[in-house]
Amino acid sequence: MEVERPANLAFGDFATNLAMKLARPLRKSPLEIAETLAGALRDGEDRELFAAVDVARPGFLNLRVANSAWEAVVADVLAAPATWGRIPTVNPRKVNVEFVSANPTGPLTVGNARGAFVGDLLCRVLEAGGQTVTREYYFNDSGAQVGHLGASVAAVRDGLPVPEDGYKGAYVEDLARELPDDVWAAASAGDGDPAEAVGAWASHRVRGMIEASLARLGVNFDVWKSEASLHSEGWVSRAVERLRDAGQVYEQDGALWFRSTAFGDDKDRVIYKSDGRPTYFAADIGYVTEKFSRGFDHLIYIWGVDHHGTIARNKNAAQAMGYDPEHYQVLLIGWVRFIADGLEVSMSKRAGTFVTLDDLLDAVGTDAARWYFASRATHVEIDFDIELAKKQSAENPVYYVQYAHARIASIVRKAAEAGIAPAASIAGLLAGEPELALARVVAQLPEVVEDAVRAEETQGITSYVTDLATQFHAFYRDAHVVDAAEPERSSKRLALALAAQTTLRNALDLLGISAPDSM
């Protein structure tokens, strides 16, 4: 059975289908059951919470909340604005969320942007639900890709063409120019390939650029984990031993395999190749043991859909190593097709054809970009028309919401000038229709947050906050707040406006979006 908010307010504030669900087991008509339930509520100890309890065909039980109950909620908001919207912790777990994790071989692209926003949004929502969250970035600064980057930078420095398998973006030229002479001299002097030393310098440099871009988004990672450390600190070999102890590895053709098929995978997976070198998967399983050793109850990975084929082997390995596979969770983010001039823009760092995350922020702004990704389901693919986004950024719904917030701030200023202070209680105010409509929406925030936490999605928050802004604008139109002739009513309306402002601010904060006092 469910309690829900009916699409049509005429049916009430809440509705339940309980009677219809009970009809079959009780072998009674839904209407009959609903009447019984309605009677119990009308005479129950909480009866003063309801203004009306009605029964509707084919068996809905509709509840209308008493104005005094809404007024009490508004008073609660004003009494503790900072915590309004936080919900009781249902699942007090310690969660590790790994996202972005782009290797430091070039600046973050708009392709990485969605992962950055979605990951941060998820963390914020989990935190609102009382969970302890660690934001983690996994990178490899010692592999073949970094070697290619070093070779590319070294080639440019030497005035030679970039190698076939190198990186061709303009940033490579910047790196070659910025490469310090002493680093370059030391790299060239050795017997070996200068690419490695140059690559180490370059990837460190690139990582700094990445951190700066992420900071600009308001995304700050708690832990930066290098793939090399998983090997050097023995996590990979320990993981392999756990699998070996469980009897789930074997050697074949000179390689070491994980028996993933024993857990339903299509095929077994190689951990160590026949040349003795580890696969990417080897590092993955080492990382799982490393993460759980830090005391996390739950691991979340945010990956692009193109990695979905690797979920099974990792989950299976976690299970084989003795962890609960339910605590190894992958959230897939849908493909983003970036369109410019009607054509898809390729996002190749190698070819140097990509749009950077910084370009995106320059074009549309952080708040608009956050809103854009927050308002879409994470797993669906989306088309992002860059030209359209630029054109529409000025009309982005986020500004509509921020405008409502700024407008309230302006009213608050006006009220202060007129010597009106907000009332602690708004008793009686909701007899007015515009006031009641606003209060009803304000009171909804905790439910919206709870839904977001449960769904691990944020679209509900963006649509709620849009609705709240609309309700405020209607209130603004119909109920003049600052009125020297009606000081008592003014201070109550001001209190309600403040509650709406707090609600807007807290909801926007949940999305990492600013709530300006003027625009």
Added chain:
RNA sequence: GCGCCUGUAGCUCAGCGGAUAGAGCGUCGGCCUCCGGAGCCGAAGGUCGCAGGUUCGAAUCCUGUCGGGCGCGCCA
């Protein structure tokens, strides 16, 4: 071929078992002597890809089918 995701208004997307299917943008028409017009009011626009099924009730669940995307390496 197999697996996963997806198809809702002109465009971009919400809704994912309930009572007349929503928003933004776009289009058309109104509203500034009055707390910020980045606003408000109204109109046009949809057989929710298609066909079956389950249910008191389906855009929502199941099956099939058509279209789109992604993945099926001892790559990362």
